[in-house]
Amino acid sequence: MAPLSKTNVVVIGGGPGGTATAIRCAQHGLQVTLIEGAEVSRPHTSETLHPEIEPLLKKLGVRDQVLTANFPQCPGRWIALQGERQFYGFGENKHGPKLGFQVKRSQFDTLLLEQAKAMGVKVLQPCRAIEPLVSRGQVQGLITTAGGIEATYVVDATGRHQWLARKLKLNTTPYSPSLQVEYGYRIGHCPEQDYSPLIASAPGGWVSVAKVQPLRYQWTRLKWFQPSDTPWYPPHLAELLPSDTTHVMDMTWHLINPAAGPGYFLVGDAAAVLDPISSQGVLNAIASGMMAAHLINQQFQQAKLPLSIADRYATWFRTNFYQDLMALQQLYTPILSKVTA
Numbered sequence: 001m002a003p004l005s006k007t008n009v010v011v012i013g014g015g016p017g018g019t020a021t022a023i024r025c026a027q028h029g030l031q032v033t034l035i036e037g038a039e040v041s042r043p044h045t046s047e048t049l050h051p052e053i054e055p056l057l058k059k060l061g062v063r064d065q066v067l068t069a070n071f072p073q074c075p076g077r078w079i080a081l082q083g084e085r086q087f088y089g090f091g092e093n094k095h096g097p098k099l100g101f102q103v104k105r106s107q108f109d110t111l112l113l114e115q116a117k118a119m120g121v122k123v124l125q126p127c128r129a130i131e132p133l134v135s136r137g138q139v140q141g142l143i144t145t146a147g148g149i150e151a152t153y154v155v156d157a158t159g160r161h162q163w164l165a166r167k168l169k170l171n172t173t174p175y176s177p178s179l180q181v182e183y184g185y186r187i188g189h190c191p192e193q194d195y196s197p198l199i200a201s202a203p204g205g206w207v208s209v210a211k212v213q214p215l216r217y218q219w220t221r222l223k224w225f226q227p228s229d230t231p232w233y234p235p236h237l238a239e240l241l242p243s244d245t246t247h248v249m250d251m252t253w254h255l256i257n258p259a260a261g262p263g264y265f266l267v268g269d270a271a272a273v274l275d276p277i278s279s280q281g282v283l284n285a286i287a288s289g290m291m292a293a294h295l296i297n298q299q300f301q302q303a304k305l306p307l308s309i310a311d312r313y314a315t316w317f318r319t320n321f322y323q324d325l326m327a328l329q330q331l332y333t334p335i336l337s338k339v340t341a
């Protein structure tokens with residue numbers, strides 16, 4: 001085993017939560033190591049980014065790169081969960097409707113990771129977290145496939161793998177029945193899907209379809225009851241050809257508590273998961289990474305703070321989570337009460 005290297009902050013995971021944490025810590029002048037388990041960023045998936053992300057991207061120094069990447073933009077989403085379709089816009093500013101981005105995640109994640117490297121973050125890839133180093137209840141680093149790393153703070157940004165929460169056996173509270181999400185792609189022409197994404201009722205849940213590249217449509221289906229094994233895709237894409245396999249994952253809403261403790265922070269999906277209908281997963285991952293970095297920097301600048309930064313972060317995270325949860329519950333309550341009646 002290689003000897004321990006030392007750093008101020010070690011971040012596990014190179015998704016938006018991890019790279020945002022790393023970039024902000026490096027901008028504050030901290031020494032940062034980021035480890036990413038996958039050899040390359042995930043392929044293909046396309047996601048809608050809420051327009052509120054733009055000022056955060058500016059702070060991270062990647063707004064111009066995102067704008068020049070020419071990702072398709074849209075002013076909101078159509079939602080038709082109870083029959084009539086309704087347009088849920090992202091709001092307006094003085095220039096007109098606010099526009100979200102429909103990004104290819106591999107390209108978006110690479111932009112952020114490149115910015116982290118440009119800011120002096122030491123990136124180890126591929127490199128996986130194996131075991132946390134914990135002494136007297138304080139997380140002090142971790143063992144990775146590239147050796148040991150000692151750090152003042154360990155930030156878990158492993159997404160739904162929730163590596164540190166599992167290792168520390170932290171408390172997980174579910175806030176929904178078991179939910180599953182599956183997604184896949186169809187190739188061809190479907191002009192009715194060429195503009196803003198549509199989220200509509202589908203048997204046992206909802207389905208969202210968005211054009212992600214010329215002639216390529218991504219569909220995502222959320223199911224709120226036990227899934228059947230029958231292969232499925234949106235009927236109005238039946239004429240299009242299938243592409244790749246269908247991916248399935250658990251999407252039960254849940255929160256890990258506390259989201260920070262002695263020597264550690266959990267950011268993004270590593271701390272909480274809600275379903276993608278809100279288009280806020282990436283925004284929340286970036287915002288929580290930036291908040292963790294801000295508090296870590298405060299601690300380095302000022303050893304004595306009136307409140308523990310872990311408590312401040314955990315409270316901030318929980319409050320935001322409950323706000324998003326309430327918005328989702330409002331959206332779903334009428335439908336679920338109809339389905340279960």
Ligand SMILES: Cc1cc2nc3c(=O)[nH]c(=O)nc-3n(C[C@H](O)[C@H](O)[C@H](O)COP(=O)(O)OP(=O)(O)OC[C@H]3O[C@@H](n4cnc5c(N)ncnc54)[C@H](O)[C@@H]3O)c2cc1C
Pocket residue numbers: 012013014015016017018035036037038046047048049050127128129130157158159160161163181182183220249267268269270276279280281282283285
């Ligand atoms: C089908 C689907 C559709 C979605 N649509 C949207 C959408 O339209 N808009 C939106 O905002 N959000 C959407 N989301 C949610 C969004 O994908 C997540 O909220 C977001 O990716 C969370 O970012 P993160 O940085 O926390 O985690 P991730 O992006 O998951 O990144 C985690 C990283 O950690 C790495 N990692 C994991 N374990 C280890 C380990 N042991 N060692 C080292 N590295 C490790 C992984 O390889 C990965 O790169 C969707 C999710 C799904 C499943």
